[in-house]
Amino acid sequence: MLNFLTRSIPLVGLMLIFSIQLSGQRTVTGTIRDASDGETLIGATVRLAGSDRGTFTNSYGFYSLTLESDTGQIVISYVGYQDQVIKIGPGVSNPVIIDLSSGKLLEEVVVKSNSFREQLGSTQMGVQELTMREAKLIPVVFGEVDIIKTLQLKPGINSGSEGNSGLFVRGGSSDQNLFILDEAIVYNPNHLFGFFSTFNSDAIKDVKIYKGGFPAQYGGRLSSVIDVKLNDGNNQKISGTGGIGLISSRLTLEAPLVKNKSSIILSGRRTYADLITRAVNKSNEGNKEFNPIPDYYFYDLNAKVNYTLSDKDKLFISGYFGQDRFGFDNENFQFNFDWGNVTSTARWNRVITPQLFINTTFTFSDYKYQISNELTGFSFNLQSRIRDMNLKSDFTYAPSNDHHIQMGAEVTRHLFTVGRLKAGSDDGEISFSAGQDLDAWEAGAYIQDEWTINDRSALSMGMRLSGFLQKKKVYGALEPRLAYNYRVTEDLSVKANYARMVQYLHLVANSSISLPTDIWYPSTAGVRPQTSDQVGVGWQYLLGSQFLLSNEYYYKYLGNQIDFKNFADLFANDQLEQEFTFGNGYAYGTEVYLEKKEGRLTGWVGYTLAWVRRGEFKDIMDGRFFAPRYDRRHDISIVGIYELTHRLTVTAAWVYGSGDLSWLPVGRLPFQDIPGGQTQPVVPVYGDRNNLRQPAYHRLDLGLVIEFSPKWGESDLTISVYNAYNRRNPYFLYLDAETKTNENLGIEEVVGIKAKQVSLFPVLPSFTYNFKF
Template sequence: MRFYSFRVALALLLLLAPLTLLAQAQYLLRGVVRGTDGGALPGANVAVPTLGLGAATDANGRYELSLPAGRHRVVASFIGYKTVTEDVNLRGPQRLDLVLSAGTELQEVVIEGSGTLEQKLQTTQMGVERLSAREAKLLPALFGEVDILKTLQLKPGVQNGGEGTSGLFVRGGSADQNLFLVDDAVVYNPNHLFGLFSTFNSDVVQSVDLYKSGFPAQYGGRLSSVVDVKLREGSRDSFGVSGGIGLISSRLAVEAPIKKGKGSFLVAGRRTYFDVFTRQINKLNEDTKDYNPIPDYYFYDLNLKANYQLTDKDQVFLSGYFGNDVFGFNSTRGFNFDFHWGNRSATARWSHVFSPKLFTNSTATWSYYTYNIANKLDQFSFGLGSNIRDWNLRSDWEWRPTEKHVVRFGGSGTVHHFGVGRLQANGGSFNIGQNVEYDGLEGGLFAADNFTVTDKLALDYGLRLTGFRSGSNDYGGLEPRAAARYSLTPSLSLKASYALMYQYVHLVTNSGASLPTDIWYPSRLSVKPQRSQQVSTGFSWLLGAGKFLLTDEVYYKWAQRQIDFRDGAQLFVNPELDAEFLFGRGWAYGNEIYLEKKQGKTTGWLGYTLAWTKREFEPQRGTNGINGGRAFFPTYDRRHNLTLVLLHKLNKRVNLTGSFVYTSGNPTTLPTARIGVQDVYGGELQAVPIYPDRNSFRLPSYHRLDLGVVYKLKPWRTIGGESDLTLSIYNAYNRRNPYFIYIDEVKNEETGLPERYRARQVSLFPVIPSLTYNFKF
């Protein structure tokens, strides 16, 4: 592998050169912000209003403020918590941990301080969305199943893959170009039930950060976005149980201190119960002749998280996930079918604070995704499967040499194992075994400096060096990252960013949706790493005495070595799969306008995106490419996208919420012509569709209104605690949104011959009300 070690060392030195600025005579105030349950609160705001200084806590709830010596009043606030004020007399570096208690009103009420908007105004980071599980829980959800990925789809620049699905398509990127991290472990398929639900149980999610551009240097490996999910920690003070009973699933979480004030654990589970009903239906029909039983289907998730404060400077975390979808079928005709798929992941992290200016996280993760199909008929049986497994070690360092610099550096190494395809087939006289496997080694080194040059100008610049080896194939590249913010006025900032990204692993999929049988494939032979570059610029403007933040971002992204597949490609258990790939380029550009309000009884946001996405695959490898080599719009191209989200606290017990979405119809391919094929012996004349240019037709536009009410019930007399009823109405005005259109043949009832052809539109979800009961004690 070509790591360019000397050049990298030189580059890192150059990066760190501006650090020669000397420290000021100020002292560092640092600490951790926690809830009363002991869990760290990432994204909380800690500020000294008299000095106009503030900081947001990091993923571990840590904050740091550089303050002049003397007395200061420190204010800490966070969504859904009472604001806390503490006085400090700073005579040297000092630690101040802050504990916030949940609001007396509904736990989920949004009372986020204006500091958050100010931080968004001041930060150099562009194209980032932070979402707390509390926000997601308030919003109406399909079948009442709160899904943090679907909430992210309400943000500008993020498209879904189809009605009700949790797939993300960020700024023209495809579904496999998102890096999903849960407590730093990669999740390869974050979907249940073909994308209708995500694998993130909202009961255990603390927050989600979505990066669309200006990617920080510590992230790499995907072209289009990073979805960084942090799970919450259990209470360090008391035993607690929370959960919910919904239309299609129930949830339960148990948390308790390991040692009071020192550490805690959290165990949470979720399971659907479609299968309970379908089994009963099958049982009632078991005597019905020719009855086809409904297959069993269910999914479940299990999360575990534990943390322990070893010393004042050392803390350890363990986090684990185990989830499966199970689909089974037993036919009376002797056919048995079992299909299951799921993710597992584990994270172990050690945080150590060397000094008030230097701390580190050392993390080991393990990720695994697998699917297996087993099929049996009399003496015939076959099994088909695929998996991907990662072992990852990473070290992240943060160093604050002066109040003007925050330096982050570190490295990571991942050992991948790609079980691209496994087939076992046995019959009366044959026994087939085929296994296609590859190994890969991925490494990355990064360094970045967030440099506050003046009160008006801040820079964030960094470099990431990545490399990948699979067999005898080596790849590598430098990924520069840069962002700048210039404050025109105290309430108006201009911003710009640039990022280059490489992606060394690729999803082999031949469908428009995220399917569990999609396979991950390494860069090898003709399959070179994907590469993208993105520039974006825009402004953030604090309006209405700090109550509103208006953000506008323009972006242009261009990508090389995008992948697709030749028609009729053999994607399964093919040792020469690389020969089935086609390579092309893609580009996307657009403008995102975003107005948000996070303070007061009524909060929410309004977003509008105008965007274009195109891909082009020229003739190659004995094919005409895709679409004859002409550029085309992928199915996730949407010209206009408007979202309005409102949350209103009516009184102490009632929260009203609503969201409205409007998007242009997605491109699709409809057959323009037909031919008749008689075929050989037997059968009837069949109409065979002839397709024109790919995605040359657009479905009608999509719009939908969802409404929700959260009603807090009275505390239980015996054990205290709290509970609420959440009513969601999905698609409130029952819009028949197009899911897809097909051409149907209408036959004459008497002759059985085709009479005419018609276009039919299929919609997926009508108005769907749902009620969920949530509790916590």
């Protein structure tokens, strides 16, 4: 690995030399914040007045802009906020902290932003941003705000199945997404088998999903990066938000610890179906006819504290704790199934010079599931776990307005417990066990320069060097990232990009639906890292000042893909690797996206045309290529948010997708079995994978938000209808055989065969009361 690193250093050095700062200029630096609560704003534009040249605030609200002389004017803009012009004179010193006022404060002012123009000039492709306003207004199932489900409405992103929070991005599988919460990896972003995600929207500041053109700072997954930033907490006054819904309630409290210097945010969410089922169980105690209802609930807790140590230093500590708990007790056994994530982040921001900003982070991530059962005299316990400790430093260096350099390095320690089973009698006479413990090191270093070549062209060059060590096996890879943007006219730009990604961890999941028992497994001597190479080209066109039309074409090659052998045994298996089979894949398609961000009507129309294939697996279909279940040819989403009055907003989202694929049996055989066994008149015989396309999926969701202005703050009632026209969308298909006993032969005979479709959600109205003070 050392040789590998040594070979790469000249390349990194070349990129640094490329970006030497010119002298004799003044650099203004600082942070951009929301005036009302002191929250830093990510992605706010800071530009020179009268020019398109400028920069953006980074993930921590920090900016650095170089002026041609000692004085000048800078313009700060951000969607939903009033533009602000700041005069920079000789008396103004760094840091220049700028507080923007929300546009909502100005009743009749149309809040404008140059965000579309900035997108036109950016090299970044394949990225979708989600505002918390969109996430909160767009109706989803049971009225539960869910950023992942809202992201599924964006082009190029599929859900695995109805109601599922899994993401299948540009032909990638659901384990090829990197979920980051305040820099810490979330290994299982789902509650309740994927019907809800682990992200509580009240605590979230910013969500970005990268589908392609990945910045070099990200690595470790092939298909997407979902970067979620938590709010820092109100450093001006005590405030709170919350909501009461059909499924769960939530509450977030924010307060300054030291005004303008330090704040805290605490956020919690919990479902309460178990409170009802417990009451029902209790009222039926002693009723022998009554079967108790199992207990289930989940909860999320987010906490974050920040402290401004000096003008140049800021400290953040944040944590997430989420659990799903399923329990079923009676006098004979106690069954418990718990799973959840814990993440924690300690972060230190420091402005070293006006051009150089450093962020150093230590994160801890832990995902664990545990199944236990206590029977009289016997016990059973099965668990799997992954724990990460990560240390990284990221530098942002802006030697001039034409070069924006990011570089950094990180190292991660991974600890795995895979299918650890312990079972046996209490006296120890009978004992069963299985499972394995593994560990690995992962490291990465990167550098990337956003180079504004001239008024028309911009080039982003990045290189990531990654390595992985498991036992004595070392893997290393260079992951180049390139993106180019050419502004053809003021309103039209064309773009192209290339990114190589390497994934060293693999999810052992034998279903397209997210299950808590899915296991993470490292690359080993026998399991090589997965790779992807993605190229994209596209264009963006500004229609008037309010609409941005984008069109991207992509091709992605996926190497060393992992699938499972026929009926793989993934349960408490010490020899898990023997169940793997390795192949390749590819995906290609085009995405069209028309977006409107301003005015009373906002929303988007997205269309995706895509193909996905996997193949060359020695143990699957003799190596032939096949389409995975989520190979969806057409995908359309139309989302609209319309402010009828300042108190009344209506929303609508319509989605259409070609049906997913099902793997259905093609034949059947009779099975007699040995005496005392189970005769089965119909045993399905399966042929090629994913051999039938399900009926198309479409659905309309409607929402109405009525806002109130109580004396103590703000509140609203959100009424939503999921699947408004009650479409029976396929959840899964199966073949049903009706049998009856032949009295003469004493055997079961098949008298009818039918194909059945099972749907999950009919029309579902829901209500949520939200408040803010």
